[in-house]
Amino acid sequence: DSGVTQTPKHLITATGQRVTLRCSPRSGDLSVYWYQQSLDQGLQFLIQYYNGEERAKGNILERFSAQQFPDLHSELNLSSLELGDSALYFCASSVDDRRNTEAFFGQGTRLTVV
Amino acid sequence: AQSVAQPEDQVNVAEGNPLTVKCTYSVSGNPYLFWYVQYPNRGLQFLLKYITGDNLVKGSYGFEAEFNKSQTSFHLKKPSALVSDSALFFCSVRYSSGTYKYIFGTGTRLKVLA
Numbered sequence: 001d002s003g004v005t006q007t008p009k010h011l012i013t014a015t016g017q018r019v020t021l022r023c024s025p026r027s028g029d030l031s032v033y034w035y036q037q038s039l040d041q042g043l044q045f046l047i048q049y050y051n052g053e054e055r056a057k058g059n060i061l062e063r064f065s066a067q068q069f070p071d072l073h074s075e076l077n078l079s080s081l082e083l084g085d086s087a088l089y090f091c092a093s094s095v096d097d098r099r100n101t102e103a104f105f106g107q108g109t110r111l112t113v114v
Numbered sequence: 115a116q117s118v119a120q121p122e123d124q125v126n127v128a129e130g131n132p133l134t135v136k137c138t139y140s141v142s143g144n145p146y147l148f149w150y151v152q153y154p155n156r157g158l159q160f161l162l163k164y165i166t167g168d169n170l171v172k173g174s175y176g177f178e179a180e181f182n183k184s185q186t187s188f189h190l191k192k193p194s195a196l197v198s199d200s201a202l203f204f205c206s207v208r209y210s211s212g213t214y215k216y217i218f219g220t221g222t223r224l225k226v227l228a
Contacts, residue, residue, distance in 0.1 A: 002157070033216075035158075043158075043204055045216035056214035090158055105158040 003027070006091050006106035014114055018079040021109045025072055025093030031055065032074040033094075033103065034066055038087035049074055050096065081113045116141040118207050120219035127195045128227050135190040135222045137205030146208040147188040149179055152221075153201045161203075164188060175199070195226045 003026035013019055025032050034046040045058035049068035060066075063081075068074045078085060088110050092103040118139045127133045139145065149161040162173025169181045179190045190203060205219040 002159075042220050043218040045206075045218065048214070048216075056208075056216060058216055092158070092160075102163075103160045105160070107157045 002104040002106065004091060004093050004104050004106035006089075006109050008109060009107065010110050010112075012112045012114060013081060015081055015083060017081050017113075018077065019081065019111065021076040021078070021089055021091075021111070023074045023076070023091030023093075023106060025074070025091075026104055029093035029095050029104070030072065031094045031096055031103075032068055032072070033092040034060075034074070034076050035090040035092070036087045037090065037108075038084075040084065041087075046076070078111070083113050086111055086113045116207075116209055116211070116215070116217060118205055118217050118219040120203075120205055120222045122222050123220075124223045124225060126225045126227060129197050130194050133192050133195045133199070133224065133226070135203050135205075135224060137188045137190065137219055139186050139188065139205075139207045141207050141209040141217075143210055147179070147181060148206040148208070149173065149177070149188075149190050150204045150206060151175075151177075151201045152204070158204075161190070195224075197226045197228050200224055200226045 005024040007022045030051045033048045037043045046060040047066050048056040052068050063079050066076045088108045090108045092105045094103040147164040150158050151161050152158050161177050162171045164171045164181045172178045177192050181188050203222050208216045
C-alpha cells in the first residue's frame with residue numbers, strides 16, 4: 001500500500017458526461033501529480049500541484065481541470081467526455097519535487113466512457 | 115521537439131543474467147530523469163531518478179540507471195535478473211519550458227525467463 005488513495009476505483013459513464021476523480025496523498029506529501037494511461041496514447045503526464053498551486057502542466061485537455069484543496073487532496077474533473085477519454089488515471093504524491101523525494105502512486109481510477 | 119525514446123518494445127532476458135532497458139532523450143536544458151515500473155495488474159511505482167551528481171543512480175529492487183550526458187541516455191540496469199522483475203518499464207523526463215513539463219517513453223516490457 002503506497003498510502004495514496006484514489007476513488008473511485010472504477011467508473012463507467014456515458015459520452016458527454018462529467019466526472020470527478022479524487023486523490024488523497026500520503027500524509028505530509030505536498031505535491032500531487034495526475035497521469036493518464038491509455039492504449040492509444042500510452043502514459044501521459046497531465047498536471048502537478050504543489051501545496052495548492054499549479055506547478056507543472058502536461059498534455060491536459062481544456063475539457064479537463066484539476067485542483068488541490070487546503071487539506072492537500074486533489075480532484076481531477078473531466079467534462080464533455082468522449083470515448084477516447086477511457087483510460088486509467090493515476091495520481092501520485094511526493095513530499096515535494098526536489099532531489100531526494102520519491103513519488104508514490106495510487107492504484108488508479110479506471111474510467112470507461114460508453 | 116522534446117522527446118523520450120525507449121527503442122525496444124520488449125526485452126527478454128534469462129534469469130540470473132544482467133539486464134538493460136534503454137532510454138534516450140532529446141530535451142533542452144538539464145532535465146530530471148526517471149524510471150517507473152508497472153507490475154501486472156498493479157499501479158505504477160517509482161524506481162529511481164537522476165537530477166545531478168553521480169552518473170550512476172541506485173533505486174528500488176536492485177535496479178540502477180546510468181546517466182550519459184554525451185549520449186543523452188539513461189539506461190536502466192540490473193546485474194542479475196529475477197523472474198519477478200518481469201514488468202512494464204517507463205522512462206520519463208522533466209524539463210523546463212516556461213513551466214515544468216514531464217514526458218514519458220512508450221514503455222518497454224521486460225520478460226525474465228526462468
